[in-house]
Amino acid sequence: METQRPDQELTWSWGHRPRSALDGAKAMAPPPPPPLAASTPLLHGEFGSFPARSSRFALTLTPQALHIQRLRPKPEARPRGGLVPLAEVSGCCTLRSRSPSDAAAAYFCIYTYPQGRRGGRRRAARTFRVDGAATYEENRAEAQRWATALMCLLRGLPLPGDGEITPELLPKPPRLLLLVNPLGGRGLAWQWCKTHVLPMISEAGLSFNLIQTERQNHARELVQGLRLSEWDGIVTVSGDGLLFEVLNGFLDRPDWEEAVKTPVGILPCGSGNALAGAVNQHGGFEPALGVDLLLNCSLLLCRGGSRPLDLMSVTLASGSRCLSFLSVAWGFVSDVDIQSERFRALGSARFTLGTVLGLATLHTYRGRLSYLPATVEPTSPTPARGLPRAKSELTLAPAPAPAPPVAHSPLHRSVSDLPLPLPQPALTSPGSPEPLPILSLNGGGPELAGDWGGAGDAPLSPDPPLPSPPSSPKAALLSPITEGVPETLASSGLPPPTPGSPGAVSTRGPHDHLLPPLGTPLPPGWVTLEGDFVLMLAISPSHLGADLVAAPHARFDDGLVHLCWVRGGISRAALLRLFLAMERGSHFSLGCPQLGYAAARAFRLEPLTPRGVLTVDGEQVEYGPLQAQMHPGLGTLLTGPPGCPRREP
């Protein structure tokens, strides 16, 4: 499976304001120095350690890793844990001993999250004693040199070729607004945030403010009133639904065009964590679920770095509009999504159970799918040309990609009001919008006090592994494939979505120059398919779920809607095989004749079956014809740096 090319540049890294404000300055700046080879030694030194005071280590810092070699008691024949990839480091700080007998030494501590034997990550702090010089000042300067160099590498900031490496190289801490849905996923979002997210981003020296959402649409309302220039990023801690609210909250603002560029990030604590799955893959990590996915995404967030994010503007039958960063789904996918709401307590396993139940009561839906292929040069729509018929159904190969502190707005329930079980005392982050939670510097033990950087201490507890997807098609009793929406959905007690409800809609938004009004004919160059469908999925990023790679070649900013559909006539076993293969993104190589794919710039979906379920980014919207246009790079996604490419599946 392909990930981003490692040479792809990030739009910006922590410490650099994105776009507008700094674009001009960036254009005039000298070109950045060529990247260093991964193995180039940048710093080398010999240090003591803490708490094992008798040990000594040789450390070498390269652009991608810290190499740790034990010198005393004796060099290890097979050093364990000797290579710390920076991808597993959240941050670094310097410390000082409280003991008068150790007054001349300085310490630096590195916070790492290595993978254990079973694959799960565990926090480990490594503390080194800088004692080569006679005075504390000299030793502290050396400790700060190491900590600064590490932080610069982590955040993608250039190190001076020949100048001093001092803390002044680091810009003031990025300011994040965290929006936490305490009911996200299995209702563990707040717990996971306290035990995993907050300690890590504090270690990384990020400044944050936190708000717990209290109801549906709360996040949407909040972002409408924010002074966005105060924040380097808005990060949702929940599933995909909360980010959907944030992006559509931007759309409600008079300054929506600027607002929608605000960098947004996602820390997966929901049951549907599709975007986080794509971020995880982009960052070069192995597929992960649960706390492991959360830790990976948190590590990436700490590093900084963003990419433009394609956003689909979706127009519904009533004329209302919303922005989608993820998907528009009809048929099997949306049925499973909404039907499995009642199994929310299972976390992401609700989709597995929903899939099994959905297979048992498989439905087909009659409809018409029209799209503007990505390969066709777009023309502005002209009315009254008649509906073009499908030339041919496209084959499965994805098409190539086209080319200073301000006064703060009052915030509802900020983190400083919340009882965080974080240890005492010592840091406030300079430049923080609000005082930061008080955190102790950790890793060095109680004898050490911090003098620079950020840290937190919350021991990580492994999360129970999530149930895996069904391994056998025998998992459910099967009934005949029928047409139309399942009764359970129609009578599920769900209120029909209305404008202003969670399937949130707006009248503002980008101009959809490729789309004529709904109900009027499409311009030339469009392709139309009509018939019976089991599902239709229009997806923007690669992932439909944390472990479902629906469009393996998709990128955040490829400017494409990836249309996937499954025609009626597929057997349940074949459909199950498709979903199982989708975990590795290999479903297109199964040769399933009912599976279709097209890369498009815009599409229109006209359901002909009178009842059914439509979702946008997993949120139910009004049922009826809809259409959407992709707006390349309209948003900005905090992704962290791209990882190394992985092998094709």
Ligand code: ADP
């Ligand atoms: P999940 O993947 O678990 O469904 P989402 O992020 O998709 O997580 O959130 C589900 C829904 O919860 C969103 O539509 C959001 O509006 C809603 N929501 C957010 N905060 C609250 C809250 N405090 N109580 C109830 N619903 C909430």
Ligand code: MG
């Ligand atoms: Mg895309």
